[in-house]
Amino acid sequence: MIVLKEICDKHSDLEIIQKSLAEVDFFSCLYERYEARLLRYIKRLAYLSDEEAEDILQESFISIWKNLRGFDQSLKLSSWIYRIVHNQAVSLLRKKQSHGEKDRVDWNDTIGSDIPDETVMGLLKEGQDIDHDTHALLERLPLPYKEVLMLKFLEAMSYEEISDVLKLPEGTVATRINRAKKAFRQLADAQHLHFEL
Amino acid sequence: MKSSEKLIETIKQQDIRPMPGWYYFLKNGLLWASFGFAVLLGAMAFSVILFAIQQADFNVLGHLSHSKMEMFLGLLPFLWIGVLLLFTAVAFYSIRNSERGYKFTLAKQIGFSALLSILLGTLFFIGGGGRRLEQAFATNVSLYESIQERKVKIWSMPESGYLSGKITEVAGDHFTLEDFKGKSWEIQYGDTTFIAPIVQMEVGETIKLIGKMADDTVFKANEIRPWGGPGQRHRGRQSF
Numbered sequence: 500m501i502v503l504k505e506i507c508d509k510h511s512d513l514e515i516i517q518k519s520l521a522e523v524d525f526f527s528c529l530y531e532r533y534e535a536r537l538l539r540y541i542k543r544l545a546y547l548s549d550e551e552a553e554d555i556l557q558e559s560f561i562s563i564w565k566n567l568r569g570f571d572q573s574l575k576l577s578s579w580i581y582r583i584v585h586n587q588a589v590s591l592l593r594k595k596q597s598h599g600e601k602d603r604v605d606w607n608d609t610i611g612s613d614i615p616d617e618t619v620m621g622l623l624k625e626g627q628d629i630d631h632d633t634h635a636l637l638e639r640l641p642l643p644y645k646e647v648l649m650l651k652f653l654e655a656m657s658y659e660e661i662s663d664v665l666k667l668p669e670g671t672v673a674t675r676i677n678r679a680k681k682a683f684r685q686l687a688d689a690q691h692l693h694f695e696l
Numbered sequence: 697m698k699s700s701e702k703l704i705e706t707i708k709q710q711d712i713r714p715m716p717g718w719y720y721f722l723k724n725g726l727l728w729a730s731f732g733f734a735v736l737l738g739a740m741a742f743s744v745i746l747f748a749i750q751q752a753d754f755n756v757l758g759h760l761s762h763s764k765m766e767m768f769l770g771l772l773p774f775l776w777i778g779v780l781l782l783f784t785a786v787a788f789y790s791i792r793n794s795e796r797g798y799k800f801t802l803a804k805q806i807g808f809s810a811l812l813s814i815l816l817g818t819l820f821f822i823g824g825g826g827r828r829l830e831q832a833f834a835t836n837v838s839l840y841e842s843i844q845e846r847k848v849k850i851w852s853m854p855e856s857g858y859l860s861g862k863i864t865e866v867a868g869d870h871f872t873l874e875d876f877k878g879k880s881w882e883i884q885y886g887d888t889t890f891i892a893p894i895v896q897m898e899v900g901e902t903i904k905l906i907g908k909m910a911d912d913t914v915f916k917a918n919e920i921r922p923w924g925g926p927g928q929r930h931r932g933r934q935s936f
Contacts, residue, residue, distance in 0.1 A: 501700050520714065523707055527700035534699060553699060560703050561712060569720040571795050666798035 501527035512576040516567060530560055533577070536654070537584050543634070543649055544585070545592040555591060559584040578663035581654070585664055589642070636686045644679035651676055724795065731790035735812045738783035741776045742817025743826030744833075748773035748843045751924075773843065780817075784810045848876050851904045859883075859915050860904035860923060866897055873903070873915075884910070885917040892921045 507528030510518065515532075518525040534556065541552040562583050570579055637645050650661045658676075662669045697705075706712070752772075787809035791797045797805065820826055834842030851860035852875060861875035873881045883905065885891070895903060902923035907916045 501698065501704060524704060526707070527704050530700040530703050557699070557703055557706070561706065564707055564712060565715055567714040568717045569715060573796075662799065668799055668801045668804075670801065 500524050501531075504531065507531065513572070516570065516576070519564075520567060526560075526564060529563075529580075533580055537580070540581070540649070540654060541584060541588045543637075543653060544646065545588045545595075546638070547588075547591070551591075555587050556584065559587045562587070574663050575660060578656075578660045581650075581656075581660075581664045582666065585646070589646075592642075632690070636683060636690070639686055640679065640682055643675060644682055647672060647675045648679045648683060727790050727794055731787050731794075731809075734783040734786035734790065735809065735816065738780050738787060738809075738813030739816030739820055740825065740829055741779035741783065742813050743820035744776045744830045744843075745773055745780060745826075746818065746821040747826035747830055748776065751843050751847055775840075780813065784813060787813070852876055854881070854909040854915055857906055857908055858904070859907070859909075861902065863897065863899050863901045863903065866899060871897065873905075880913065882914045883917050884914065885920065889917050890919040892919075894922050895920050 502524050507515065507525075510525075510528065512529070512532075515525055515528045519529065537556055537559075538549075538552050541547060541555050542549075545552075545555075547555065559580075563580060566583075570576065637648065640648070646665065647661060650656045650664060656664070658669045658672050661667075661672045661676075665672065667675070784806070788806050791800065791805045791809060800808065817826075820829075830843055833840050834845070848860070851858045853859075854875075859873070859875060859881065861873045861881070863871055864874050864880070865872040869886060870882055870884045873883050875881060891897070895901070897920075904921050904923055905915060905917045906919040906921075908918070910916050
C-alpha cells in the first residue's frame with residue numbers, strides 16, 4: 500500500500516528514508532517525488548520508450564532500496580538517486596549499442612513539452628522547431644558530453660551535484676561542460692541553427 | 697496499478713531488504729584499512745630504497761669500465777621499487793573506491809598515495825628502519841640478495857679496479873687490506889691518491905678503493921673512500 504501524497508509532502512527526503520526503513524510503504528513517497536523528472540531524464544539520456552524507462556526506474560529504485568543504509572548523508576539525496584538511475588540507464592544504453600540496436604524512439608515521442616525554461620531551450624536566442632533540433636544535436640554528441648549538458652542545462656544541476664552524480668572531480672565536470680558546449684555549438688553552426696550556451 | 701504501488705509490491709513479494717548497516721561499515725573500514733596498510737608497506741619499501749641509494753655509490757659510475765647503464769641498473773633496488781609501486785597502486789585503488797574518492801583528480805589520487813608513503817618512508821629511513829628491514833629480509837629470505845651483498849660483489853672486482861675490505865696494517869706509503877673473501881692485499885697510494893676526509897686510515901677501518909690491480913696481491917689506489925654510504929665511516933666488524 501502506498502502512502503498518501505499529503506502525508507509524504509510533510510516529510511523531507513531524509514525523514515522518508517528513516518520512515519521507509521521502518522515501514523517500506525513510505526518508500527513510495529520517494530518514488531513519487533522523483534518519478535516524473537527521473538523518467539524524463541532516462542528517456543532523454545537513453546532514447547527509451549515509456550515502458551523501458553519505467554523498467555529502468557523500477558530497477559533503479561530496487562537498487563536504491565537495497566542500498567538505503569549505505570546512503571552517504573553528506574550528499575544530496577537527489578544526486579545519489581540520479582547517480583543510480585544514470586548508471587542503470589547508461590548500462591542499458593551500452594548493452595543496446597553493443598547488440599547493434601540502432602532504432603531509437605523519435606524525440607517527439609519521448610520528450611514531452613515539459614522541458615523547464617531554465618534549460619538549454621531557455622537559452623536559445625531564436626525560436627525554431629527547438630525541441631527536435633536541440634535534441635537531435637544532443638543525440639549526435641558523445642555520451643560524456645551529452646550527459647553533462649543534460650545535467651547542467653536540462654536538469655539544472657550545479658557542478659557539485661553533477662560531480663556527485665557522475666563521480667567526477669568538479670574541475671573535470673567544468674572542463675567537460677566547456678568542451679561539450681563548444682561541440683554543441685559547432686554542431687549547431689553546421690546545421691545553421693542559432694544557439695547561445 | 698500506479699508505478700509506486702508496483703515497486704512496493706515487488707519489494708514485498710520478493711522480500712527484498714536493505715543491506716544491513718554493518719555491511720557498509722565493514723566495506724568502508726576494509727577500504728581504509730587496505731589504504732593504511734598499503735601506505736605503511738609502501739613507506740617501508742621506500743625507506744629501503746633510500747637505504748639502497750645511500751649505499752649504492754652512484755658516483756663510481758664515472759670510473760666504471762663496464763657499461764654505465766648496466767652498472768646503474770645493477771645498483772637500483774628493483775625489488776623494492778616494484779614493492780613501492782605495487783602498494784602505491786593498492787593505496788590509489790582504495791582512495792579511488794572510497795565514498796568521496798572521485799572528488800580528487802587522478803593525479804591527486806596517485807600523488808596523495810605516493811606522497812604519504814614517501815613521507816612516512818623518509819621518517820622510517822631516518823630512524824634506521826630501512827636498514828633493519830633490509831637486513832631482516834636478507835637474513836630470512838634465502839633467495840633475496842641483500843644490498844650489502846650486491847655492494848660487496850661490485851666492490852670485489854680488483855681486476856676492474858674495485859676493491860674493498862678491512863685495513864689490517866698501516867705502514868708509510870702503503871697499508872694492508874683484507875678483502876671480504878679473506879684475501880690479503882698490499883695497497884699502494886701516494887700524493888695524487890684521493891682520500892675521503894672521513895677516512896682515518898686506521899687498522900680495523902672498512903674502506904673501498906678505486907684503482908688498478910698491479911699484481912695478484914698488490915693494488916694501486918687512486919681513491920680511498922669509506923665503506924658506508926657517502927659520508928659514513930665503518931669501523932671494525934661489518935653488520936652484514
